[in-house]
Amino acid sequence: MTIQWFPGHMTRARRQIQEKLKLIDVAIELLDARLPLSSRNPMVDEILQGKPRLILLNKADLADPAVTREWIDYFKQEGFSAIAVDASSGQGVKEIPALAKELLKDKIEKQLAKGMNPRAIRALIVGIPNVGKSTLINRMAGRSIAATGDRPGITKGQQWIKVGTEMELLDTPGILWPKFEDQNVGYRLAVTGAIREEILNIEDIAFFAVKYLTQYYWEPFAERFGLEEAPEDFENPDEIVAVMEAVGRKRGCLMSGGRVDLEKASSVLLRELRAGKLGRYSLEAPY
Ligand SMILES: Nc1nc2c(ncn2[C@@H]2O[C@H](COP(=O)(O)OP(=O)(O)OP(=O)(O)O)[C@@H](O)[C@H]2O)c(=O)[nH]1
Numbered sequence: 086m087t088i089q090w091f092p093g094h095m096t097r098a099r100r101q102i103q104e105k106l107k108l109i110d111v112a113i114e115l116l117d118a119r120l121p122l123s124s125r126n127p128m129v130d131e132i133l134q135g136k137p138r139l140i141l142l143n144k145a146d147l148a149d150p151a152v153t154r155e156w157i158d159y160f161k162q163e164g165f166s167a168i169a170v171d172a173s174s175g176q177g178v179k180e181i182p183a184l185a186k187e188l189l190k191d192k193i194e195k196q197l198a199k200g201m202n203p204r205a206i207r208a209l210i211v212g213i214p215n216v217g218k219s220t221l222i223n224r225m226a227g228r229s230i231a232a233t234g235d236r237p238g239i240t241k242g243q244q245w246i247k248v249g250t251e252m253e254l255l256d257t258p259g260i261l262w263p264k265f266e267d268q269n270v271g272y273r274l275a276v277t278g279a280i281r282e283e284i285l286n287i288e289d290i291a292f293f294a295v296k297y298l299t300q301y302y303w304e305p306f307a308e309r310f311g312l313e314e315a316p317e318d319f320e321n322p323d324e325i326v327a328v329m330e331a332v333g334r335k336r337g338c339l340m341s342g343g344r345v346d347l348e349k350a351s352s353v354l355l356r357e358l359r360a361g362k363l364g365r366y367s368l369e370a371p372y
């Protein structure tokens with residue numbers, strides 16, 4: 086099964102980015118630190134056409150720090166400049182202007198050699214919906230100028246925002262891509278709330294989350310939901326569903342007759358995961 090959908094405004098958002106490329110010195114690509122590859126637009130190279138690029142693993146406060154370090158190494162090996170940041174607290178954000186300048190060093194040196202005063206660096210901020218682009222911009226600007234919110238699709242159009250005298254940032258609406266070749270990509274995005282839940286079945290999303298998290302983060306998971314026995318075989322769907330039912334019972338998601346309401350249990354579970362109640366976790370690792 087491939088999940089296919091592509092809201093029209095995303096085609097427009099992509100076109101608008103390409104129209105602005107001429108004005109842009111550097112692209113800042115925001116990925117979700119919990120799922121860097123799944124939150125990476127497979128068309129990004131094509132869209133950015135060789136612009137110097139800085140990769141930010143945002144929401145690093147929610148991700149497993151050891152896995153985030155592996156991801157940073159991974160992107161560096163791919164030849165990118167990459168750091169982990171937390172746009173909501175500002176952790177790591179101060180380093181961004183210096184890294185952008187470093188990427189543009191040759192260009193800036195040439196301008197200086199010609200006696201020109203280097204103008205403010207123009208940076209394009211790109212990434213999937215809800216990854217924290219506008220939050221990052223507000224953080225860098227030191228004021229709340231771009232609208233933010235905890236659901237995808239807050240930013241509707243582009244907006245230039247000045248950061249001191251050194252940088253100008255272009256906020257853009259989040260973009261996704263026409264289809265997910267690997268359905269796990271869709272599930273990872275859905276677990277974190279990057280895509281609307283209705284696109285996938287909520288019980289399938291919760292199943293995916295429980296399968297991964299019980300395997301890699303059993304202790305915090307068991308503690309949060311008061312569980313005792315970890316699944317023996319994570320590939321056995323019955324065992325994963327049994328965990329979901331146990332969570333449902335703990336949270337009182339019962340139907341008449343005492344059976345667990347799996348849909349309700351899934352919804353409660355995902356809400357708690359998204360609210361960070363499980364602590365820090367990553368949904369994919371590079372190695
Ligand atoms: N925990 C955590 N939350 C963050 C971070 N950055 C952003 N957020 C939250 O993520 C949500 C989305 O942030 P936005 O800045 O609106 O995201 P966006 O990428 O601009 O989204 P669109 O405009 O819809 O494309 C908000 O609730 C932010 O508070 C972060 O580093 N850590």
Ligand SMILES: [Mg+2]
Nearest residue numbers: 218219239240
């Ligand atoms: Mg936004």
